[in-house]
Amino acid sequence: METTTQCAVVGGGPAGVMLGLLLARAGVKVTVLEKHADFLRDFRGDTVHASTIRLLDELGLGNGFGALPQSKLGNFRLPAGSGDSVVLADFGLLKAPYNYVAMVPQWDLLTLLVEAAEQEPGFTLRMNTEATDLLRDASGAVAGVVYRTRDPLTGETNGSGEVRAALTVACDGRSSALRSKAGMVPREFPVPFDTWWFRLPRTADEDEPVASISPRFGASDVLLSLTRKDYHQIAYLAAKGLDPKLRAEGVEAFRARVARLRPDMADRVDQIRSMDDLHMLDVKLNRLPRWHKPGLLLIGDAAHAMSPAGGVGINLAVQDAVAAARVIAAPLLSETLDDGHLAAVQKRRWLPTVVVQTFQRLLHRAVFSQVMAGKQPNPPKPLVFVARHVPGFAKLPARMIAFGPRPEHAPGFARRKP
Template structure:
């Protein structure tokens, strides 16, 4: 629909793809074993996300490696996972074949203009996000809340003008710019080359602070959860 409407996104380079899969979660395992902070190896990283009855695992390595990884075979892939997270070694049999592994071609882009007469793009349609930080769904929901707040009255009148659609982009574009800039910076840190089990480009002091200072750890969590411009449901939606 974007292409048919003549809305062309600006594409940003992304240095990695993500292979998603699930691993079983034991009943006595709490959230501590999972973390959005990656485990690093040479030219690869892995995150483990806590779900209700399983772990959602993301394996990251350089873009364009899908065919090579699959050609190496599933046992070699299990070994890559085992090397990054030895504590998951007891459940890697859950990866029976590459049918259990889904590759995400990571894209990062943004429309220059989100609308034309009769059409408004929000969420991924307006700005495809990297999975870094897991903020794509947050921004999409915030876009929807802003659109509801700004367009409800014009929709009731039956007169949605271009400037009404433009007001949604004006409100939601600044946080999108900030988050995508942060993601591009994070990409450079994560995949400028990894060594010694930590990403190149990250100062040791920052790594120490992130691990040992609870208040500092809370700042990125709050930014991920609420974003730089939180939205709130309009009064008519709370009735």
């Protein structure tokens, strides 16, 4: 089956759904392709920073967002050795109401955005639809995508087709299939750790708020627990390349690792029944030198994979989507879109990407590399001194983390009143 749209967005994550919503509000005919049957998947980020919260207010979605289950982070602490820590960023020093980082299950955020987008006549979301290749026109420019569909019950392939579009936007993540099909190779930066995700049940007497995050640092590993309604979503961080060793040691040894870091959960680690219950994430930190080709634009993790450090990935991807919508909406409507417009999107978002990734690389060296090597985290002493002794200093990194460099505002065509 062949369909035609003005913009084909591949990937129904935060960047793809936000871009679809914004373009649809501009009057662009946009089709979002998502390979999964729903958004109810674990092991994805939950941090929604102040820049995104402000954006949702500008889009008229603030009340809906506020009604979602969430907890609020008031500060960001940096391990400073010998079990001590220092407040590096105090979000409470920022101007209300954008003086916190929210922890919100990502599927709830995506559902909120989709419900808003589906009110626009030009928006189409196609679930169970996986883009597998690029279509090209006679000049070699990208002209859409080839896709296959899956049965939502069996997962078996049950169809295929094409979506032709004036622009294809790849929002399909760090393992982007479209990036590979386009022959685009990102520059990789070293990362000292990988992440193993799994679930543990939550007991009825626990009082941690839903969506809160609880970090625990060990001798050479880290455990992060994200609290859901009925269970804990756990991330175990250890040295990159350790996966074969962990699996060779077996599930009993892994349970012991978890119990050591979270003694309060030792009574339920037997719920990790085998090593197959672990979902290993090969953590990447990279970026493409060029985010576009004629007819094709990459944003979010497809253009620049982010480390989990700082939880900024969702927000940087959303900011990419806002910048892209502002630049490409009018040219799409007037059928004047060219490669210069796509280059303008990258130019707008290049500096924020480099700044955030540089911050993550510094955090890797100062904290995670030290921990993974079995050492106490040793952040720069001048930074620790300033954070402890200079009044108001914590407001600067708080603003950088909460809003990031060059935060984007909703385009006028997308704004709505609550």
